[in-house]
Amino acid sequence: MKTIFHASGSRGHANHGWLNAKHSFSFASWYNPDRIHFGALRVLNDDEVSAGMGFGMHPHDNMEIITIPLEGAIQHKDSMGNTAVIEAGEVQIMSAGTGILHSEFNPKQNEALKLFQIWILPNKRNVVPRYAQFKIDTEKMKNQFLQLVGNESNEMGSWIHQEAWLSMAEISKNNAVQFDFKGKESGVYFMVISGSIKIADQNLEQRDALGVWNTNEVTIIAEEHSKVLAIEVPMEIH
Numbered sequence: 001m002k003t004i005f006h007a008s009g010s011r012g013h014a015n016h017g018w019l020n021a022k023h024s025f026s027f028a029s030w031y032n033p034d035r036i037h038f039g040a041l042r043v044l045n046d047d048e049v050s051a052g053m054g055f056g057m058h059p060h061d062n063m064e065i066i067t068i069p070l071e072g073a074i075q076h077k078d079s080m081g082n083t084a085v086i087e088a089g090e091v092q093i094m095s096a097g098t099g100i101l102h103s104e105f106n107p108k109q110n111e112a113l114k115l116f117q118i119w120i121l122p123n124k125r126n127v128v129p130r131y132a133q134f135k136i137d138t139e140k141m142k143n144q145f146l147q148l149v150g151n152e153s154n155e156m157g158s159w160i161h162q163e164a165w166l167s168m169a170e171i172s173k174n175n176a177v178q179f180d181f182k183g184k185e186s187g188v189y190f191m192v193i194s195g196s197i198k199i200a201d202q203n204l205e206q207r208d209a210l211g212v213w214n215t216n217e218v219t220i221i222a223e224e225h226s227k228v229l230a231i232e233v234p235m236e237i238h
Helices: none
Strands: 002-006 012-015 019-023 041-049 054-060 064-071 073-078 083-087 090-095 100-105 113-120 130-135 146-149 165-171 176-180 186-194 197-199 202-204 209-213 217-222 226-234
Touching: 002 202, 041 186, 041 226, 054 073, 064 073, 064 083, 073 090, 073 113, 083 090, 090 146, 113 226, 165 176, 165 217, 186 197, 202 209
Parallel strands: none
Antiparallel strands: 002 209, 012 019, 019 041, 041 113, 054 100, 064 090, 064 113, 073 083, 073 100, 090 130, 146 165, 165 226, 176 217, 186 209, 186 226, 197 202, 197 217
16 A cells, blocks of 8 residues: 655645635646645635626636535636535536536625635547536435546436546544545545544644555544545546
8 A cells, every 4th residue: 555645734825805715736826846746636725705706708728627615605607507406415517528618606795605616637639518406415425435436437417528427525533434446547635624533543634645556555533523535537647
């Protein structure tokens, strides 16, 4: 088993006033040559957007984009004709493919929006852009990992163009949960959303992360009531 630890405080930080952003990997003006990506995981941004503010229309292409609101809501519009509001407890997926334009705003006038935005490198280029949105069944993530996003073999709409899987668990204090890797050459990037956990003798607090690879399974022990995001991706980029 190999691991790499990323403390919460080691992330890039950009405060634009209306946007307070933390970057797990090099993004925009923050560049760290040792933090470009974890396998096919290219971006994990932890953003806080002020009430009534947001990102105007901007382009993306050839990237799988997953957005998970943690608090508040996102008002979304895109060049595919989609208009939606994604609330905390839901997940949004976009395959940018040949190219899209989209905007993201916080529609609340008295509440900040907190979200994770995740970019995963695709295994197919120039695909037809697509959009999906769904609600998380939170009861199914209690003391076990619930798969939120998978590869194209998924029957539901929650899939992306990559051999990658996103899962989330809410683990009670002193409980242990086993995570089984799905891909043979995968690594998993564990991000602590809240609480305190231990993985492979490494203690992780809120917003700490641990990349794990060269193994088939790992056990997560909750030191206190915790919520954990697991992003499994191929470690080799083709």
